[in-house]
Amino acid sequence: MDSKILLAEDESKIRRLVASYLVREGFKVIEAEDGQQAVDQFEENDDVVLVMLDVMMPHKDGFDACREIRDKSDVPILMLTARDTENDEVTGFQMGADEYISKPFSPTILVTRVKNLLKRTAVNDMSDVAAGGLRVIYRERSVLVDGERVVTTPKEFDLLYYLMKNQNIVLTRDQIICTVWDMDYNGDDRTVDTHIKCLRAKLGKYAKNIVTIRKVGYKFEWVE
Numbered sequence: 001m002d003s004k005i006l007l008a009e010d011e012s013k014i015r016r017l018v019a020s021y022l023v024r025e026g027f028k029v030i031e032a033e034d035g036q037q038a039v040d041q042f043e044e045n046d047d048v049v050l051v052m053l054d055v056m057m058p059h060k061d062g063f064d065a066c067r068e069i070r071d072k073s074d075v076p077i078l079m080l081t082a083r084d085t086e087n088d089e090v091t092g093f094q095m096g097a098d099e100y101i102s103k104p105f106s107p108t109i110l111v112t113r114v115k116n117l118l119k120r121t122a123v124n125d126m127s128d129v130a131a132g133g134l135r136v137i138y139r140e141r142s143v144l145v146d147g148e149r150v151v152t153t154p155k156e157f158d159l160l161y162y163l164m165k166n167q168n169i170v171l172t173r174d175q176i177i178c179t180v181w182d183m184d185y186n187g188d189d190r191t192v193d194t195h196i197k198c199l200r201a202k203l204g205k206y207a208k209n210i211v212t213i214r215k216v217g218y219k220f221e222w223v224e
Contacts, residue, residue: 008038009054021107035060055081068098092142163220172217
């Protein structure tokens with residue numbers, strides 16, 4: 001694989017642990033101890049395929065580093081944080097982050113999330129999608145229904161984005177789970193049905209565009 005990942009984390013033990021797991025999976029890891037060093041390393045390495053940034057770092061925090069890197073590149077960015085609050089997530093996404101994971105985390109799950117993010121960015125261009133008055137703004141992690149912002153959970157957002165990017169294509173529950181949830185997800189596939197139900201409740205008149213395909217899965221149906 002030998003894909004290059006930039007890992008910025010000021011806690012050396014965590015940085016070395018995460019780096020070792022990534023190297024074991026075939027990635028090449030460039031390490032940074034603070035936000036400024038992360039930006040400098042990114043500028044010196046034009047073949048980085050993914051950036052991982054801790055939020056709380058000296059000299060320049062992860063949010064500022066994220067913003068600076070996003071101004072220069074569309075590279076996937078995954079934020080690491082010890083603070084599990086919605087405001088932090090919103091701030092990260094507004095700065096251009098693509099994924100968010102809270103500490104403490106399993107290194108194995110983190111590696112899975114990295115692989116999923118790389119797969120997701122390879123499959124689509126992470127551009128915004130729209131159907132009538134329903135808009136999904138990817139970088140801001142925002143859903144607008146006729147101009148009004150609708151609050152969704154991270155999984156609801158990813159689910160809607162996946163459905164709308166594959167407009168008029170039937171997606172099986174297994175396909176949805178493999179893409180929206182972690183590849184090693186072992187839960188009941190009825191969780192897809194539950195999330196669809198919650199999503200429909202938030203989309204108003206556009207709820208009907210998420211069509212159930214009996215015994216198969218779902219599709220986002222739209223005719224221009």
